[in-house]
Amino acid sequence: MAGEERFFQKLNAFLEPSPKELAFLTQLLKRQRQCAANETLLVQGESHPASFVLLDGWAVRHKALASGRRQILNVILPGDFIGLEAHVIAQAPASATTLTACTLAEFRPAATIRMLAEQPRLAAAVLWATAREEAFLGERLLSLGRRPAIDRVGNFFVEIYHRLRLVGLADGGTFVAPLNLDHIADALGLSMVHVSRTFGRLRHAKLLLRRGQSISILDLPALEKRTEFDGLYLGRRIPVGERYLRAPFSADDLKDPF
Amino acid sequence: MAGEERFFQKLNAFLEPSPKELAFLTQLLKRQRQCAANETLLVQGESHPASFVLLDGWAVRHKALASGRRQILNVILPGDFIGLEAHVIAQAPASATTLTACTLAEFRPAATIRMLAEQPRLAAAVLWATAREEAFLGERLLSLGRRPAIDRVGNFFVEIYHRLRLVGLADGGTFVAPLNLDHIADALGLSMVHVSRTFGRLRHAKLLLRRGQSISILDLPALEKRTEFDGLYLGRRIPVGERYLRAPFSADDLKDPF
DNA sequence: CGTTACCTTGATATCGTTCAAGTACCGTGG
DNA sequence: CCACGGTACTTGAACGATATCAAGGTAACG
Numbered sequence: 001m002a003g004e005e006r007f008f009q010k011l012n013a014f015l016e017p018s019p020k021e022l023a024f025l026t027q028l029l030k031r032q033r034q035c036a037a038n039e040t041l042l043v044q045g046e047s048h049p050a051s052f053v054l055l056d057g058w059a060v061r062h063k064a065l066a067s068g069r070r071q072i073l074n075v076i077l078p079g080d081f082i083g084l085e086a087h088v089i090a091q092a093p094a095s096a097t098t099l100t101a102c103t104l105a106e107f108r109p110a111a112t113i114r115m116l117a118e119q120p121r122l123a124a125a126v127l128w129a130t131a132r133e134e135a136f137l138g139e140r141l142l143s144l145g146r147r148p149a150i151d152r153v154g155n156f157f158v159e160i161y162h163r164l165r166l167v168g169l170a171d172g173g174t175f176v177a178p179l180n181l182d183h184i185a186d187a188l189g190l191s192m193v194h195v196s197r198t199f200g201r202l203r204h205a206k207l208l209l210r211r212g213q214s215i216s217i218l219d220l221p222a223l224e225k226r227t228e229f230d231g232l233y234l235g236r237r238i239p240v241g242e243r244y245l246r247a248p249f250s251a252d253d254l255k256d257p258f
Numbered sequence: 259m260a261g262e263e264r265f266f267q268k269l270n271a272f273l274e275p276s277p278k279e280l281a282f283l284t285q286l287l288k289r290q291r292q293c294a295a296n297e298t299l300l301v302q303g304e305s306h307p308a309s310f311v312l313l314d315g316w317a318v319r320h321k322a323l324a325s326g327r328r329q330i331l332n333v334i335l336p337g338d339f340i341g342l343e344a345h346v347i348a349q350a351p352a353s354a355t356t357l358t359a360c361t362l363a364e365f366r367p368a369a370t371i372r373m374l375a376e377q378p379r380l381a382a383a384v385l386w387a388t389a390r391e392e393a394f395l396g397e398r399l400l401s402l403g404r405r406p407a408i409d410r411v412g413n414f415f416v417e418i419y420h421r422l423r424l425v426g427l428a429d430g431g432t433f434v435a436p437l438n439l440d441h442i443a444d445a446l447g448l449s450m451v452h453v454s455r456t457f458g459r460l461r462h463a464k465l466l467l468r469r470g471q472s473i474s475i476l477d478l479p480a481l482e483k484r485t486e487f488d489g490l491y492l493g494r495r496i497p498v499g500e501r502y503l504r505a506p507f508s509a510d511d512l513k514d515p516f
Numbered sequence: 517c518g519t520t521a522c523c524t525t526g527a528t529a530t531c532g533t534t535c536a537a538g539t540a541c542c543g544t545g546g
Numbered sequence: 547c548c549a550c551g552g553t554a555c556t557t558g559a560a561c562g563a564t565a566t567c568a569a570g571g572t573a574a575c576g
Contacts, residue, residue: 030516031516045488065486073400088385093393094396120378124371127384130385130392134395137395138319145329191533192554194532194533
């Protein structure tokens with residue numbers, strides 16, 4: 001139950017569902033399933049039979065090379081979709097694996113098709129979620145290409161902090177991140193050893209502290225400034241209580257939209 | 259005209275438009291505009307008033323840091339959307355700039371809203387295009403994080419080659435890429451100097467040859483294998499003449515989709 | 517024919533990797 | 547209660563891939 005709230009909480013930053021939409025989404029979340037840590041949900045290149053909403057727990061999407069080297073593309077947090085592209089792409093472009101025990105809602109690609117056909121505002125919401133994810137990837141790409149290790153690590157955890165806060169899982173700068181150094185290294189294109197040293201430097205600079213799985217952002221403004229964190233894509237600019245999309249689509253928009 | 263063909267050629271890998279859909283898309287492409295090389299279409303963080311279809315020419319999406327360092331997120335080729343997320347996101351997550359003189363079709367965000375409301379199969383096509391782009395970003399992320407310079411460059415041009423081929427702009431392994439070393443460096447997270455040396459090594463290995471803006475892939479199979487290129491997301495697995503989506507949505511899919 | 521954009525090459529510097537050894541902690545079985 | 551082994555992390559030393567700095571080359575263009 002708590003997991004579903006997370007999903008709606010995130011969605012709510014974009015749109016307030018109508019009763020009909022709510023009913024549809026409730027159906028979408030009906031088939032729930034628990035799974036353990038380190039379970040494989042999707043394998044890169046293999047068929048892509050289902051999509052998920054992550055309701056509780058952490059997961060990652062990742063790609064591997066034949067050499068065994070691995071890149072984590074993004075972290076999946078409660079409220080996020082996993083493999084939403086199933087209905088338009090036959091093979092999964094990346095693998096997905098749980099990091100912790102998770103609660104997942106599973107639905108067939110046909111559900112997405114039906115949503116497109118019958119729930120245009122939810123289709124817009126899906127596009128929003130997708131655009132958000134693409135913005136994460138773009139920001140990460142900037143990190144890997146052009147930021148030094150210390151900024152990569154800093155920016156990464158600032159992003160996660162804000163994402164967790166949006167779904168009520170972090171506040172006051174401290175949160176639990178079930179990532180070990182290997183995960184962080186694979187997410188940031190670094191070696192585990194160097195990530196370890198980098199945490200040392202962040203601690204020394206009184207910016208960020210990691211103790212086990214507990215991350216404390218010691219100086220959020222300084223860290224955001226240093227790493228040029230731009231939370232634009234997080235919807236932070238939308239005033240509380242307002243949403244980007246209003247119900248229903250306005251007649252003006254539809255008259256001569258081109 | 260030729261430019262529009264490119265758009266339909268790409269779309270056709272996913273779906274064959276019905277007459278009604280064709281009419282809608284024709285409307286979408288109606289407001290065309292020429293623009294010069296090095297023109298700015300979108301600025302990261304600023305408002306996002308329009309979306310485009312690139313009909314002719316090359317462009318890039320990129321993000322910059324205060325230090326002046328820059329990351330090119332992806333290359334935009336004829337047939338691709340630019341800033342399709344305008345209707346769901348207020349600020350552009352990245353800048354977009356033309357590399358050559360371009361022909362663009364421009365449309366307002368409301369057109370996307372209308373498409374979602376009235377053309378569900380086109381909405382699916384948009385999701386497909388978006389998923390494809392996300393797959394590009396994921397592959398690039400893998401490159402920047404875990405591939406050595408020579409594989410980054412190789413994989414990059416193999417991807418571009420296949421994308422150009424899909425819209426009829428490359429064949430036989432040779433094509434024109436209006437990218438200078440700085441662009442390539444910024445796309446791959448390398449320095450210009452190192453990219454230059456890397457082309458030397460690729461030439462020496464008889465894999466790839468760059469002469470001015472002309473790129474010749476000398477040994478495509480070898481390069482694909484070496485760089486572990488997986489064209490899954492390019493739709494190559496879809497048999498010619500077949501498409502992923504059939505018209506219309508099947509009744510079976512809609513009956514009990516969850 | 518000088519200027520500019522683009523590229524190449526060499527020398528040196530640096531950030532991050534790899535290898536290797538060691539520590540801390542935790543759960544398990546004796 | 548302790549020995550044991552495993553996982554996760556840390557630290558040092560050497561190495562390597564790529565960056566930076568600097569100089570020079572070529573071709574296009576006014």
